[in-house]
C-alpha cells in the first residue's frame with residue numbers, strides 16, 4: 001500500500017481536488033492541516049525552498065508539490081480510462097505475466113502486494129471474490145469486473161487494447177522462456193540471429209518457482225527468481241524479443257518458413273526451438289481438482305507462505321519432495337511426508353538433512369487415496385492407505401503439496417515431431433528433432449537431466465543447431 005501524507009488546508013481548492021482524487025480512487029492518505037500544525041508548515045516550506053505551497057504530498061518518501069490529477073495517476077498507477085487494481089505477489093508467475101502485459105501496453109494500474117504485512121487486509125477481499133480461495137492475480141476493473149488469473153487475451157478484451165501484429169520473419173522462434181529457451185536465445189543473439197521467445201506464462205520457467213538453487217555453478221546459493229531475472233536481462237541485453245502470455249498451439253511449415261500459432265497471433269520463423277519444459281504431475285485422486293489452489297498445491301515457493309505456522313502434508317519421495325518439504329518445515333508448524341514407496345528415491349544429502357528436522361514426520365509405503373474437505377469446502381486432510389496392511393488413516397492438515405514428478409509440455413507438437421512413449425521429444429546431434437529446422441532443449445527433451453545447469457547447456461546446443469541450419 002502507498003504511504004501518502006498530504007499537507008494542505010481546508011480552504012485551498014487544489015488541496016480539495018487532490019483529496020477528492022485520492023478518495024474517489026479509494027486510496028488511503030494522511031491529511032495534515034498546515035494551518036493547525038506549525039511543524040507541518042515548516043516542513044512544507046523546507047520542501048519548497050522556503051515557499052508555502054500546498055498541497056504538498058509525500059508519496060512513498062518522494063515529494064510532489066501541487067501535482068495535478070494526471071501526475072497523481074501516473075505516480076499511483078491509476079489508469080485514467082480504467083481503474084485497475086491488481087492483487088498479487090512478486091513470486092507469483094501469473095501475476096508477473098499480467099503485470100508485464102499491462103506494462104508492455106503502457107497501462108497504469110494499482111498493484112497490491114498481498115504478502116506485505118501492511119496489505120494483510122487484502123486477503124479477505126481476495127478470498128471473498130474467489131469462494132474462499134486465495135487466487136492471484138485477482139484484478140478488479142472499474143470496481144466492477146473481476147478477472148481471476150486471466151489470460152492476456154481476457155485482459156486485452158476487457159481493456160479494449162488493440163492487437164499488435166508481428167509479421168517479420170525471425171531467425172529463430174524459441175517456445176518456452178525457461179533456462180533452456182533463454183540460453184538458446186542469448187547464444188543465438190550473440191551469433192547475430194534475431195530471436196523471439198514466446199512464453200505461455202512468465203519468463204523463468206520452473207526454476208523461477210524454486211526457492212533456492214544451490215547447484216547452479218557460480219552461485220553457492222541463489223533464489224530461482226533472482227537467477228532467472230538475470231538470464232532474462234541477459235537475453236534482453238543481446239536484443240531478444242520476448243512475448244509472454246503466448247501459448248503456442250500449433251506449428252506448421254510453408255515454403256521453408258515456420259508458422260507458429262498462439263491463441264490469437266501467428267509468428268514466423270526460419271527455425272524453431274522447443275524448450276517448453278514440463279509440468280507437475282497430479283495424483284488423480286478424488287478431491288484433488290476441487291481443492292487445487294484452495295489447499296492442494298504444487299509449488300512450495302509460490303504457495304508455501306500461506307501456511308506459515310500451519311500443519312501441512314507433502315506427497316512424494318524424490319528430490320523435489322524432500323527439498324521442498326525441508327524448505328516448508330522451515331516455517332510451517334509441521335510437515336507430514338507421504339511416500340508411496342518404502343524408501344525415498346531422493347539423494348542421500350536430502351535424506352540426511354530430513355532426519356535432523358524435528359517437525360517433519362514420514363509416512364512410508366502409503367498410497368494417497370483422497371483429499372478431504374469440510375462442509376465449507378475447506379481443505380481438511382488426506383486419506384492414505386498402507387500398502388502392506390491395507391489399513392486406512394486420515395492425516396489432518398491445513399494444506400498439501402504434491403511433488404510426484406513431471407510430464408513434458410509437448411502435447412501440441414506431437415503431430416510435428418517424434419516423441420517417445422512418455423511424450424518427451426527425441427533428438428539427435430545438435431538438439432535436432434525429427435523435423436529439419438526444429439530443435440529441442442531442456443526438460444521437454446528425452447534424456448534431459450532436469451536441472452537448471454543442464455537446461456542451459458542444452459540451450460547452447462540448440463543455438464549451435466540454429467547456426468548450423470541457417471548457415472547451410
Ligand SMILES: Cc1cc2nc3c(=O)[nH]c(=O)nc-3n(C[C@H](O)[C@H](O)[C@H](O)COP(=O)(O)OP(=O)(O)OC[C@H]3O[C@@H](n4cnc5c(N)ncnc54)[C@H](O)[C@@H]3O)c2cc1C
Nearest residue numbers: 176178179180200205206207248276277442443450451452
Ligand atoms: C520444485 C522444483 C525444484 C527444483 N529445484 C532445482 C534445483 O534446486 N536445481 C536445479 O538445477 N534444478 C531444479 N529444478 C529443475 C529445474 O527447474 C528445471 O530443470 C529447469 O527449470 C528446466 O528448464 P527448461 O527451460 O527446460 O524448462 P522450464 O523451466 O519448465 O521452462 C519451460 C517454459 O516453457 C513454457 N511453455 C510450456 N508450454 C508452452 C507453450 N505451449 N507455449 C509457450 N510457452 C510454453 C512454460 O510456461 C515454461 O516457462 C527444480 C524443479 C522443480 C519443479
